[in-house]
Amino acid sequence: MSAISKIDLWQVLDSRGMPTVAARVSIGEKSANAIAPSGASTGAHEALFLRDNKESYAGNSVRESIANFTEDVLPQLIGIDANDFAELDEKLRHHDPSQTFSKYGGHIPVAITLAAWLASASTKNAEPFSVISEHLHSTPALPLPMVNIFSGGAHAGGAIDLQDILAVPVHANSIEEAMEWVWLVREATKSLLSKSGHDQSLVADEGGVTARLQSDEQALQFVTDAIAKAGLSGKVAIALDIAATQSFHGDHYQIHQAGDVKNLSSEQFVTRWSKWLDIYPIISVEDGAAEDDSDGWQQQSSLCDRIQIIGDDRYATQNDRLQNGIASKEANTILIKPNQAGTLHSALTALSTAKGANWGTVVSARSGDTEESWLVDLAVGSNAGQIKVGSTHRSERSAKWNRLLELSHFATAPYIGKAALAHIKNLNL
């Protein structure tokens, strides 16, 4: 038993400079820290990130939620076994029973439960990923990366509507080769944009390139051309995060084209991006319909045999929402973000449910992230298969890639490569 002897909480800053919470969980002499990440394109169903709404940091401080939690809940967590992820989850939910942790916010439970995992690894002198694999009885594997190349939407001031155009190095044989390929694609995209007169001196929230283009299609063409320029056509594919919740306005979608704003029905919206599958090498589409637009999700279900259809805002790493998705066969993959669930245990529960249904799992960072790399251990230990942490640039992103490269260097686990996409029947690779 690794009883929690002390928990410290304090305010720090994330990669966007926004206040967030850091937790230190101590088990006797051993301790570990974890910081809560936060999203920009957040969904309505995810655990809340509560900000104080006072003068400090112009209303963005989290000090008050830390103070409330420290007074009301924290003492009740002392003595719990840090290895018992389920009990910690239960205790936290007992004090804040709504699914979205509306009383104290989900940022505090996620930081505490992650730090408890890392502290328990430290007491065992074990790598964090091996604690996860032991817990889930899974075989560790280095995941296939999905790497942001071009950013729009909430991550790049609405430069284009699409939030992310990502590169998937499907045919790479190692994580080293995978990282080099996506790096080459990012460089080629930047160079093509520069040559077309688009200033490339800035990077987006997740380290991707960006430019204010006429349409999503123009950006897709730039990335497709960049893959060719890098000599990687047929080896590197494209994944999209459409983040459709951001374009949804009650009963219709709004898109921008050559300076015009167009309103589209659910059907028109899904049909529009479905047509891209015949033009660009797209193998994966995330949030192709808004979180509660069930008609849009049903329409995409016919594509599940052909490409990866991922639910992010739609499932919000919540097990019951995922179970509905599995029952309706509207998708075949879930994005796993621990802070959407609010606790490590809940995130692992959703991940296990997805795997049990032969769905794909993509462990994902947030657009506001931190210098920590536990996400990689989570992906490796759970054998998630895929990981998304943004681009190759910016330290909060490279911290994760570098952890993956470290695990590869020490031959900790095999690289899964394109086998991570085996859940899609007729994927054209």
Ligand code: 2PG
């Ligand atoms: C997403 C994430 C990460 P955010 O939508 O998948 O790219 O973005 O953290 O802003 O929700």
Ligand code: MG
């Ligand atoms: Mg998303």
